[in-house]
Amino acid sequence: MPLTGEYEPSPSKWAADQAELIESSDGTKGTTLNGRPVVLLTTRGAKSGKLRKTPLMRVEHDGTYAVVASLGGAPKNPVWYYNVKADPHVELRDGQRKQDMVAREVTGEEKTAWWERAVAAYPDYAEYQKNTDREIPVFVLELA
Numbered sequence: 185m186p187l188t189g190e191y192e193p194s195p196s197k198w199a200a201d202q203a204e205l206i207e208s209s210d211g212t213k214g215t216t217l218n219g220r221p222v223v224l225l226t227t228r229g230a231k232s233g234k235l236r237k238t239p240l241m242r243v244e245h246d247g248t249y250a251v252v253a254s255l256g257g258a259p260k261n262p263v264w265y266y267n268v269k270a271d272p273h274v275e276l277r278d279g280q281r282k283q284d285m286v287a288r289e290v291t292g293e294e295k296t297a298w299w300e301r302a303v304a305a306y307p308d309y310a311e312y313q314k315n316t317d318r319e320i321p322v323f324v325l326e327l328a
């Protein structure tokens with residue numbers, strides 16, 4: 185069931201602009217960062233109930249996606265992490281394809297495997313993790 189509701193752009197201009205470019209071009213523009221593919225995650229705000237759209241690096245393996253709550257290695261999780269914990273029903277846009285998904289935070293060996301895939305997709309994640317004591321969370325997205 186697709187997420188419906190009022191969209192509230194991110195106050196982070198660069199993210200909001202990229203989200204807007206991806207959506208307004210039906211996923212044909214704005215889908216890279218530093219030459220690496222970017223996807224768009226729609227979550228439901230845990231307090232406002234509004235739709236939030238968050239560009240994230242594309243991490244995919246055998247048809248399954250993961251998203252990484254890196255926030256550049258900041259000491260705290262991004263807000264969208266808490267939205268997903270509160271309501272795991274998300275929408276993932278990868279280019280022109282949008283899918284309703286259920287997000288599940290991974291731990292242990294599963295996390296280790298997905299972390300390797302994430303770093304392969306976007307090597308900066310390894311740097312971010314080095315720069316913070318926070319263990320950067322990873323969600324696997326499964327078809328709803």
Ligand SMILES: C[C@H](OP(=O)(O)OC[C@@H](O)[C@@H](O)[C@@H](O)Cn1c2nc(=O)[nH]c(=O)c-2cc2ccc(O)cc21)C(=O)N[C@@H](CCC(=O)N[C@@H](CCC(=O)O)C(=O)O)C(=O)O
Binds near residue numbers: 217252
């Ligand atoms: C700025 C903040 O955003 P955030 O959810 O913390 O997410 C921060 C970043 O992760 C986000 O900007 C990402 O898009 C940044 N980012 C990546 N961020 C990542 O964490 N990982 C990535 O791989 C990544 C890649 C990426 C690629 C391109 C790009 O343009 C941005 C990229 C935000 O939106 N804050 C809002 C609140 C949003 C919200 O969800 N509010 C909740 C309530 C929250 C609460 O108060 O409990 C609600 O609506 O109910 C605000 O301050 O008003």
